[in-house]
Amino acid sequence: MNGPVDTAPPGPWQTAFRALGGNRSAMMALAVLVLIVVLSLIAPFYAHDIAHTDPFRANVAGSFMLDGRAVDIMQANDNPLHLGMTPAGPTWRPSAYMLGSDSQGRDVAARLLYGGRISLLISFSAAVLCIVIASIVGILAGFFGGFVDMVLSRLMDIMWAVPVYLFAISLSIVTISDGLKIGPFTIEADNLLIPIAIIALVYMPYAARPIRGRVMALRNADFVMAARSLGVPRWRILLVDILPNVASSIVVLAPLMAALALLTESALSFLSIGVQTPTASWGTIIQDGEGLIYSRPMVAIAPGLAIVIVVVALNVLGDGLRDALDVRETSKRGT
């Protein structure tokens, strides 16, 4: 869809992005997100060239150098009975075990970055997939109404009736052992597509409902009536009049869905029915830290904080997008 020609005044999208650019908290949130994505992307570089560890291999017998001294990764417990071992605590130096070690002697900082890759990949892909499915369902239901709407809406009601986490957990447990077989295709149980698809599916009704409502309102809008009175075919009204007008709602939903997807992914991984070992995700790292919560709390706190920061940033960004994309408000400002 090519929009206005060169000399045109700023269109609604341009205006919106300018408004978003002027929103300081949204821009901060965006900067934080970009920073976290970049940090996750450089995870291999950090592991190999800065921390010199392999975050996926247990290393209980090893040691690392700290201030010229060799320090055991697993240290004798300092409790009165000297039972068991405690992994090394945070050194706060990026060169080695910055955030300490987990119970298997792996570098938590490096695992955190690797976990970020997986967590963000899953949550962003799940959000995109969810929004795409929800848009199709919502637009079809809202635009065609009648029988199509009835079938799709009842289907969504059924999905809605099951609590999200319960739904996601049930689906995960079913697929965790044998993977997913769709006709001749089999998706292995450890494939990331499985958590992505599950998360996208369980949140679909939450995104489809508002889109459907918006489309239903738009279907009766005067400009749709005007287009019909000019003899524009239905599919063209759908593409030209309806879709661009719901696009703003869809864009606003995206970061919120990503935040929900991240939380769900972490929860599933924490319950070890999401991402499978040895792959790290923020949820699995928290699970690793669960047993060390009294002695080495940083193992669970670091990924927990990462989740909180990303979820808050996504929500702030979503709010900023909603403010920026409110078409009705901009039209008032314009005249």
Added chain:
Amino acid sequence: MAGDAPLLDVRDLSVSFRSGGRDVPIIENVSFAVCEREILGIVGESGSGKSVTAMAIMRLIDDPGVTLRGSVRFRGQELTTLPQKAFRTIRGREIAMIFQDPMTAFTPVYTVGWQIDEAIRVHERLSKAEARARTVRLLGDMGVPDPERTANRYPHQLSGGLRQRAMIAMALSCNPALLIADEPTTALDVTVQAQILDLLRNLRTDYGSAVMLITHDMGVVAETCDHVMVLYSGRVAERGPAAAIFSQPAHPYTAALLDSIPPLTGPRPTRLPSIAGAPPAPLERPPGCAFAPRCHYAHAACDILPPLVRCAEQEVACVLPGEGKALPPRMTERVEA
């Protein structure tokens, strides 16, 4: 306006909606004709069925519970039974429509020019540049200053008057023979209203289009229309040449409507006469004359639905002329513009 076969011939058009298990009749047996290059005014209060009539002609009512009866012929072709696909070529190309609120009749996400280009390209195989050239010319014809720049503006960046001009330009983009204007000036202020009405009046000479003007404003009708049809509660109360109806209304409702316009000359009345009561809801319509409960002249004969009868130049659905008790002519003669 002279013309043998009318451009649009509507006969016994009835529309009813299903609601709560009952058929609610919105308009009943409405018949009228629009000739080539004629301006027909359809007048009535809110809820009298003006817009529903227009929507029914355009087949824009897609409520699943709607029932349409009667015939709509356009250039001799029956429209009510035409397949959807064939009907789409009529919409926009032969009959176009403009709406009350030009703000909401444009989608906010594209420039006005882009939308008019699209309307042209739906019906004609033109390149983008050719379509834009016609858009600019149309906007210019509609009295839009600096049409090239205006075409590149978004709807919210235009004033109400400019938007309505752009709306008319969009409706005229494929040179339709009939333009249905549903209260085109209601959302505009009075000066702009006069300009838009001028524009509509000139369409018949400049574009050869007939206009069906839906309004509740008798002043607008007096200024623009050749023929008038007065609707009351979904039924035709009176129809005929505008001059005749203004000088000698035959239906008490028309007369009351005209009396409620403040006079321009003579002593100012302290209180404008108003019609007591409210029009009946569609389900509570009396079997006889729908206006009878509010009418000064109501009597026993009004309990039977009066047919449209010829009275002087117009046709009227009232028993009075038949009883030889026609209304007196109004004092104010129509001032010829």
